[in-house]
Amino acid sequence: MSRLQAKLLPHQMQFVQSNARYPALIAGYGAGKTEALVMRVLRFISGIPNAVIGVYEPTVDLIKRILYPRFEEIFGGAGLIYTLNKTDGILEVFMPPPIGKCQIIFRSMDNYSRIIGYETHHAILDEIDTLPKDKAFEVWVRVLARNRKGSHTQSASMPKKNTVGVTTTPEGFNFTYELWGKTHKDNPDYELIRGRTADNWHLPSDYIDALRRTYPPNLIDAYLNGEWVNLVGNTVYSSFDRYKNHTQLTLDDWPAHAPLHIGADFNVVRMAAVTVLKGEDGHYYVVDEMHKLRDTPALIETINARYPYATRRATIYPDASGRSRKTVDASKSDIRLLREAHFRVNAPKKNPPVKDRVISVNTLFCDATGDRRLFVNTDRCPALTEALERQVWDENGNPVKDGTEDILDALGYVMTRIAGLNRPVTAVTRMRMV
Numbered sequence: 001m002s003r004l005q006a007k008l009l010p011h012q013m014q015f016v017q018s019n020a021r022y023p024a025l026i027a028g029y030g031a032g033k034t035e036a037l038v039m040r041v042l043r044f045i046s047g048i049p050n051a052v053i054g055v056y057e058p059t060v061d062l063i064k065r066i067l068y069p070r071f072e073e074i075f076g077g078a079g080l081i082y083t084l085n086k087t088d089g090i091l092e093v094f095m096p097p098p099i100g101k102c103q104i105i106f107r108s109m110d111n112y113s114r115i116i117g118y119e120t121h122h123a124i125l126d127e128i129d130t131l132p133k134d135k136a137f138e139v140w141v142r143v144l145a146r147n148r149k150g151s152h153t154q155s156a157s158m159p160k161k162n163t164v165g166v167t168t169t170p171e172g173f174n175f176t177y178e179l180w181g182k183t184h185k186d187n188p189d190y191e192l193i194r195g196r197t198a199d200n201w202h203l204p205s206d207y208i209d210a211l212r213r214t215y216p217p218n219l220i221d222a223y224l225n226g227e228w229v230n231l232v233g234n235t236v237y238s239s240f241d242r243y244k245n246h247t248q249l250t251l252d253d254w255p256a257h258a259p260l261h262i263g264a265d266f267n268v269v270r271m272a273a274v275t276v277l278k279g280e281d282g283h284y285y286v287v288d289e290m291h292k293l294r295d296t297p298a299l300i301e302t303i304n305a306r307y308p309y310a311t312r313r314a315t316i317y318p319d320a321s322g323r324s325r326k327t328v329d330a331s332k333s334d335i336r337l338l339r340e341a342h343f344r345v346n347a348p349k350k351n352p353p354v355k356d357r358v359i360s361v362n363t364l365f366c367d368a369t370g371d372r373r374l375f376v377n378t379d380r381c382p383a384l385t386e387a388l389e390r391q392v393w394d395e396n397g398n399p400v401k402d403g404t405e406d407i408l409d410a411l412g413y414v415m416t417r418i419a420g421l422n423r424p425v426t427a428v429t430r431m432r433m434v
Helices: 010-017 033-047 060-077 133-146 175-183 207-214 217-225 296-306 334-340 354-365 382-390 406-419
Strands: 022-027 052-057 081-085 090-095 100-108 122-126 163-168 190-195 260-265 271-278 284-293 314-318 374-376
Touching: 010 022, 010 033, 010 190, 022 033, 022 175, 033 052, 033 060, 033 090, 033 100, 033 122, 033 163, 052 060, 052 133, 060 081, 060 100, 122 133, 133 163, 133 175, 175 190, 207 217, 217 354, 260 406, 271 296, 271 406, 284 296, 284 382, 284 406, 296 334, 314 334, 314 406, 354 374, 354 406, 374 382, 382 406
Parallel strands: 022 163, 022 190, 052 100, 052 122, 122 163, 260 314, 284 374
Antiparallel strands: 081 090, 090 100, 260 271, 271 284
16 A cells, blocks of 8 residues: 555545545546545555455546446555445455455446445545536435444544545536535535646656646636636636637638538527638638528428538438427427438437536637637628627526527537547556565
C-alpha cells in the first residue's frame, strides 16, 4: 500500500488519507479523481476486517467503462486476489488474515431505487455534480442510510465513523457547492479538497492545451481548476457572438453537390431545422433555418422545395426521440417518414445529454483558446440568432425551455454528431507493487 501511495499527487493523498466524515475531492479533468477513489477503497479494505464499501457512478455505463477496468488494473498490479461479478455489481477481495473477504458494491445513481438491501462501512460517490441537484440530494440521503455498518477494526489509522466521500468535477453551483461551499463550509465533518489539472505531472504535455480547445472559456475554471462556475441566469450559449460568429456565406457559395447537414427537432406545429455546410477551412456554417413548421411531412416538403436534389445531398440529424414520437400519422414515426422520403438519416438510439450538446456547440462558437469554428448567417437565420442570445440557465442548471428552444435543439443534434464533444483522454499512470 505504501508503495502505491508514494506515487499519489498531494490532493490525491489528502483525499485517500482523510478521516473526515464527508471528504470531497473537487478537481479538474485529468486531476486523478478516479485514481484517488480506487486508492481510498484500497486503504479501507487493507485495514477493516470484512469491509463493505459502496462505490457510486452516475450511470451503469460509467461503472463498466471506467471503474471496473481501473479497479482491476490497480488491484491486479497490487497482486490482490479478487473476483468481479459484473452482473451483480460486486467485487470481492480476499485479503490476508485478519482482514478476510471484503466487498465493493457498485451502484448507479441514475437508478437510485437499487440503493437498498445492503449496508456499507464507507462509501464514495463519483461525479455526483453531473446529476440534477434534487436527484443528487435524493441519492445522498439514500447512500447515508446504507452507510451504517459497524466496524471492528482496531487500527488507529482508520476513521472512527462511517464516511461518505465525493470525487467530482464541479458543474455550476450545484450539489457540492450547496454542501461543501455553502451550508457546511465551516463544518469540520465536511472537508473540501481541491485538485487542479495542472497539478498532475503524469499528464501528456499537450493535455491542458487540448482541454482548452475542447471547452468554452466559461467552463475552463471548472474543468481545469475544480472551481464552481456560475451558470444560473447566464446565457446558455455564452460563446456565441452575433458579430464574431456571423458569416455572409449562403448556400450559393458551395457547389451544387456539397453535402447538406440538417438538424431537426420534432414538435407538433413547432418543427424546426437548421442547415449546416462544412467549409474547405474545416469550419461549419449555418446558412438556413426552418422554423414553426406544422409536422414532419411539412419539413420534408420544405427541404425538397428549398434544395434541388435534396435527397441526394442531404443528411438529416433528427431528434432521436422521433423513433417513437409522432407529429403526424400515429402508425409511423417521424424518423421513418424521413427515411421513406429517401433521406439519409443519422439517428442514434438516444439523444446525447443536454449538457454535452451545449458544451459542443459553445466550444465550436469559441473555445478557450479563442478559436471559432462555427458561424451563423444571422441575416438568414434570425430565429436561431435570437434563441442563441436569449436562452438562459435555470436554478437547477438546466436550459430554460419556453417554446422557442426547438431550433437550438436542432442545432445541437447536428453539431454534436458531426463535430461534437471529444474530451482529451488522460494518460493512464500505472501503479505497480515492486
